[in-house]
Amino acid sequence: MKEKTLFLPGPTPVPPQVLRAMSAPLIGHRNKNFSALFERVQEGLRYVFQTENEVITYPAAGTGAMEAAIVNLLSPGDRILVAVMGAFGERFVDIATAFGAEVETIEVQWGQAPDPEIIAERLRADKNGRIKAVFVTHNETSTGVTLDLKGVAAAVASHPALLVVDAVSSLGGIELRMDEWEIDVVVTGSQKALMLPPGLSFCAVGPKAWEAVEKARMPKFYWDFRSYRKSAQRGQTPYTPAVSLWFGLAEALEMIQNEGLEAIQQRHNVMGRMTRAGAKALGLKLLAAEDVASDTVTAVVAPEGIAPSDIRRIMMERYGMELAGGQKQLKDTVFRIGHLGYVTPPDVLTCLAALECTLAELDFPVELGAAVQAARQEFI
């Protein structure tokens, strides 16, 4: 049978040419061929992160790179501020707490985003400059909410704190200008808008962050930014890199460079609007308000009396499309549609058509065609 089409917020579909690149015979990671690949990848990553900084590539899941950002910048007892708008904001809190940071949080209801002014206020109140770093989630995968990152960056700029951004489900698909917005560390993963399988994660590290690294005393070895910087000078990594994924990464970065970041972000914006318009046309509620709604993932509230797991099951078994469930407290209330990476507006139309049929099958009163029609208006 045909494979399922992934409408997940990760893993996302991987282009055939990327999969093909990954199946090349292995090469040694301590020779010139690998160094050439390293330079090519580094250049592509700098483009995607919109930075001149070093980008570190770990063989690890995104959570690994989140941990790396924490242990490389902080010492036990350091105070940090984390803006929590869902499961991944909570993850920053959990990791930092495990390593002995003092964590202050700004929490909003899941489905909302904190106003940059609230962060600015909290930092103004920190007269002694005790807050060493502010951690935010650019795009909260669990709720489909995007933060006003440019606004937050401006708010943090007037305080000595570092700004660390989890851009796992945004980078590539949603505008993020690391250097222009003066962000100190940006974290992402391979299996989202970068169109790769999972297994690689990244930390882009700015000059102010490198200064903090020298003073940070949280214990670390595998994640130590300094080892990666040292090896990068000769186009290598300190520990064996996931070579096959690097082959795919080089190919995916080339595709991104060819399409162009602006065009890619425009495509994601269209897909986000289509998904929301389609869902609303079916009478479904969205978890996020329109002004903070994400261009890469949409959390849809399941109608009263219908379990999100039933919607997902029919979408999967009958229509061959895989949607994500809700995380943590949203488990029984929402399902999520990922529309990022190697996905196009026509794919979104297909997904919405199947969603209409699925709801009809579950005896939810839908006007067949309504979602497709509404989505088409956003695609014109």
Add this chain to the structure above:
Amino acid sequence: MKEKTLFLPGPTPVPPQVLRAMSAPLIGHRNKNFSALFERVQEGLRYVFQTENEVITYPAAGTGAMEAAIVNLLSPGDRILVAVMGAFGERFVDIATAFGAEVETIEVQWGQAPDPEIIAERLRADKNGRIKAVFVTHNETSTGVTLDLKGVAAAVASHPALLVVDAVSSLGGIELRMDEWEIDVVVTGSQKALMLPPGLSFCAVGPKAWEAVEKARMPKFYWDFRSYRKSAQRGQTPYTPAVSLWFGLAEALEMIQNEGLEAIQQRHNVMGRMTRAGAKALGLKLLAAEDVASDTVTAVVAPEGIAPSDIRRIMMERYGMELAGGQKQLKDTVFRIGHLGYVTPPDVLTCLAALECTLAELDFPVELGAAVQAARQEFI
């Protein structure tokens, strides 16, 4: 041009069917299809580790799993004993020191292995049972030396200390019976005898180790064994697994199960003997004595007046075969031939034939055919 043939102690050649398996379309990691893959992989891993224990799979390099073993078992200030016989023994020391362990070492000259009796003696002297764990390298990739692991395990058995084994370049290729020998944690990586690309690493965790996990206070999040055990109960991993590498892993484990561990280890033993006999027939010295020489990697001392980098360059550029250099203090004295994983005795013959020609080209007096002839004696 044809790709280089890898005679590296990692990455090793990857079978075409494994590369092919890796290029399947991605699947979601929170559904039944992944859980089925998880169970299949877990069963194959248990066979390779010769254990009934849980085997944890990390998206990470081998060094990550080494760090995981340390931070999950120990608290800051805990005393450990590390047997150091090369670069990877030193790595255990470096990681444990970074996390605040008190590290005692048993050091031998590079190219030798510690006698189990020396470890037994040191443990007998530890009357107050202060040593919490013994860390050893089963097969030291940097020197081509194999430890008498069964002997070491017996030596540790009479002391309460845990036994942690780095089996990165041995597991699969060299006998290791985790349960029968009562080893508490075994660490390995994907890119050696498991015939996969790099990017996955593993910790098999025994019951005594799980008890230690409950008391261990070194800070951790990503590596926390307990999160992996909890997710394993529903056939999942706590953070996004490197799905494509898992596809390859399932295929590689099936190949290993089909060939059979005993046959595989016999094949590696033959290749080790062939390589050593061939090198010696050319008048080359080996770093390791025959009684501790490794079946998976051989460190050959470059002849007086010939740089190992010249040998490697000609092998690479003219014969299309990639050998490894020496690590750390061995950088200018040895080159290393990896003969593990998807490699056969005829491959070793080819490598030795090319080595003969390379040495002749460098004006080292060789009798052409001598290495092949000597190796053939071990292959009969």
